[in-house]
Amino acid sequence: MLRLGVQSLQSRIVVFFLALLTLVQGVALVLLQKANERNARAHIRQELAVGERIFRRLSEQNAARLTQAVEVLSLDFAFRQAVATRDLPTIQSVLLNHGARIQADRMALVSLDRRLITDTADPQNAGRPFPLPELVQAAERNGRATGIVMHAGRAYQVAVVPVLAPTPIAWVMFGFLVDDRLARDLRTLSALDVAFFGRAAGEPWTALGATVSASLQDRLAHVLDAPHRTALEVDEHHALVIPLASDQADVVAVLSSSMEEAMAPFRQLGTLLAVLVAGSLAACVVGSIFIARGVTRPLSALAEMTRRVEQGDYAQPVRLAGPQEVSELAHRFNVMREAIAAREAQVTRLAYRDPLSDLPNRTLFNDRLRVAIEVAKRSGTPLTVLLMDLDRFKNINDMLGHHIGDLVLQQVAQRLTALVRKSDTTARLGGDEFAVLLNSAGVEEASSVAEKIVAALEQPIEVSQQTLDVGASIGVAGFPEHGEDAETLLRHADAAMYAAKRANSGIAVYDARMHERREEELSLLSELRQAIDWGELRLAYQPKVDLSRGDVTGVEALVRWQHPAKGLLPPDRFIPFAEETGFVRTITSWVVDAAARQAAAWRAAGRPLKVSVNISVHDLQNPELVAVLSAALERHHLPAELLALEITESGVMRDAARAIEMLKRVDAAGVGCAIDDFGTGYSSLAYIKQLKVDELKIDRSFIRTLVSDPKDRAIVLSTIDLAHNLGLAVVAEGVEDGATAQLLRELGCDQMQGYHVSRPLEAAAFETWAATRAASRRSSIS
Amino acid sequence: MMRVLLSFAFAHAAAAADLEAIVKNPAGAPVAEAVVVAVPDAGAPKTAKPKLEQVEQIDEEFVPRVKAVLVGSPVSFPNRDSVRHHVYSFSPAKHFDLPLYVGTPAKPVIFDTPGIVTIGCNIHDWMVGYIYVSESPYYATTDANGVARLAALPAGGYTLRVWHPQLAAPEETTHRHAEVSGPARMEWVLSLKPEVRIRRAPAPRGGGRY
Helix, strand or coil, X not given: CCCCCCCCHHHHHHHHXXXXXXXXXXHHHHHHHHHHHHHHHHHHHHHHHHHHHHHHHHHHHHXXXXXXHHHHHHCCHHHHHHHHCCCHXXXXXXXXXXXHHCCCXXXXXXXXXXXXXXXXXXXXXXXCECXXXXXXXXXXXXXXXXXXXXXXXXXXXXXXXXXXXXXXXXXXXXXXXXXXXXXXHHHHHHCCEEEEEEEECXXXXXXXXXXXXXXXXXXXXXXXXXXXXXXXXXXXXXXXEEECCCCCEEXXXXXXXXXXXXXXXXXXXXXXXXXXXXXXXXXXXXXXXXXXXXXXXXHHHHHHHHHHHHCCCCCCCCCCCCCHHHHHHHHHHHHHHHXXXXXXXXXXXXXXXXXXXXXXXXXXXXXXXXXXXXXXXXXXXXXXXXXXXXXXXXXXXXXXXXXXXXXXXXXXXHHHHHHCCCCCEEEEEECCEEEEEEECCXXXXXXXXXXXXXXXXXXXXXXXXXEECCCEEEEEEEECCCCCXXXXXXXXXXXXXXXXXXXXXXXXXXXXXXXXXXXXHHHHHHHHHHHHHCCCEEXXXXXXXXXXXXXXXXXXXXXXXXXXXXXXXXXXXXXXXXXXXXXXXXXXXXXXXXXXXXXXXXXXXXCCCEEEEECCHHHHCCCCHHHHXXXXXXXXXXXXXXXXXXXXXXXXXXXXXXXXXHHHHHHHCCCEEEEEEECCXXXXXXXXXXXXXXXXXXXXXXXXXXXXXXXXHHHHHHHHHHHHHHCCEEEECCCCXXXXXXXXXXXXXXXXXXXXXXXXXXXXXXXXXXXXXXXXXXXXXX | CCCEEEEECCCCCCCEEEEXXXXXXXXXXXXXXXXXXXXXXXCCCCCCCCCCEECEEECCEEECCEEEEECCEEEECCECCCCCEEEEEEECCEEEEEEEECCCCCCCEEECCCEEEEEEECCCCCCEEEEEEECCCEEEECCCCCEEEEEEEECEEEEEEEECCCEXXXXXXXXXXXXXXXXXXXXXXXXXXXXXXXXXXXXXXXXXCC
């Protein structure tokens, strides 16, 4: 492509070479022109000099030839006889005859005393003095005489020879006109223009004969001066004035050569050169365009390639045939292009792939989901999103290390991939959270897929010779019924997944209530963070009473949230999601601190009471837990035996090994611990025996029907026996009536807790309650 | 201008005497080929008889170039060259024409009118000769020393005249009257015109190679 912009490299190259060549050739042409002119002038001077020599020689030869011709006549015997005898008619006829023979213009016979005997110009001249006596004089001296003379306005070349018989008896004169014919003859021989001018004394020059134009004759006549040899320049003509000597009148020959004629060969050369210049300029333009293209075409191609690369098209290599530098550059560009392509592929993979599982990541999943929604909207087909969370992954990760956790995630990814169609998208969104996009699948179809997934993940996973149970909870949300955009669908699938997890049902299909709940949880979570700062958390205390003695042995501290809008919220409204986010640790710290402060206050008031604090399974994983406890004890100068922890059996069993380890450290700190909700967590006796705990708290589900259900009674009894055998105290929870209390007392249970004793009370209320109870007991005893 | 010096070697008259004429040019150089004639006042003596004279052509020149003869003398023109000559004269004193001959022509030419006859050869333009036809028998031609001797002139009065082909002035200017009574010497100083001569053609060289 020819670019003619001033800025383009190609036009710069073209313009540069064109200008350079034009300059050089222009200078050359000017120099040549000057040299030509000089040459032409020199040539003309030379030509004139040569012409002059030729002219003089010709003139001499001409004169000699004429003289000889006249001499031949003068020696003719009959002519001599006629002259000797003054036979005038014969003389005249001989003169005319011979004159015609040699093309003379005027003939005369002159007597020895220089008078005309006869004159062909005018017979009347006979007897008159011969008008050119000096010629006769010269002939007397030299035997002959020639010269150019003016006579009656005309110039003649004259030859005078004697008529010898054998001494001179008369002079015969022949005259030849100096005219155009002579000029032409001389021009033929000398190759110069010839013009003759003559003037009588005191008269102006007149042209006598010439081969040049009348106007040039006029101009020459004007510039002629004295009859000297002179070089002249007139109207582009170089001229040389040659005097043709005469005494009485001036006759000159002017040899001239036209500058134009002299320049003609040079002009031809100039024309040829101009053609050459034009040709070479054209060749220069073509050549420099060609060369420039050699540079700019690769540049354009490379620019085109970089443009494609910029647009993300790495597929097309640039191919350039050309000079080595160009192909090398093209090669380097190709290498660069491939490197960029490889890096971009890597970046893309990193951006859109989860490196661990090699599944699409959240970003890619969201992209595909959006695209799929657009397609589904247009085609009217449904699609479904499954959001999956592994149930026990955190335990595996914490107990066996991230390496094992990663291997588990990879296996999970493989199982997932094996269960869905290629056209569906399985993604790892982060942590143990996976998502599946099922195109063209309604909720029912999706639910069956989800069931297959749950079933597949209930199969133990073998990793590094360990068999691990993970299990999964899946939330299902379908388009369009559960949401019409990606964010909504994912949020609703998330809500469904938490519902499934809470319900321990494996799979939950979204419904609007879940969403409301989930929404509430999420908003509560954000408010919860401020609740501690704003003092909205409260502790309520529920007393534990010794069954045999009836006195208060301690209190369980239960956290409450005095929500500014929703009123008082029980822990099950906010603790579960606090556990999900790990915020529960902050709450636990606050609870421990608040409980310790209260315990210290009571102790200071002379009524020491052991305060138990519920901790979650998350707290067990908190390596700072013991430090938190110690700090609270120290801060409030509280003896360790007045603080105790409670942890649910299911919480212990979710991570039994860690629980065993943590409880050892808690025990070492002097803080006691109770197993809460015992009987619901499927705990192994092997674990129980290793747990450093003081108490078992039998779950309220057994206590509530204890009076009516003999099986519960058996369970409770054997539990009490087991605990006692392990050296643990037994606390019955949820005791709501006296009959149950009485039965527990009979079964050997150590303590009870529940509405039968007291509902949870705030500190002040508890103190009132305790004072009242103490007073009544004192009165009943007394 | 002509100066005439007349000296008398002998003052006394005699019956016959010799006259020595000396001719010089104004520069004093002797002038050869000048004809000196003495014409008696009493007229030419009848006793004098013309005799056969000759002008030879030798080596393509007339020999002698200047020849004085008594009027009425026949003159033969023997050709001593191997080439032909064509002797002619258009002089008023004698027109004649001897076409192309070798050796002596059959008849001599009789010069019966006094005067100067210029002779030429129609073939060889440079050949010029002069025959001075004198009415007086007393004549002589100067030699290389410019001296001519008129021998045994009878005493008496004479008109002496000198002629030369290149004489600048008319012949009359040389006329001089003298009484001859004894040996005498006369001297003429003559102004001469330059000689107009035709260039000789180159002579053939070698023998017949051409």
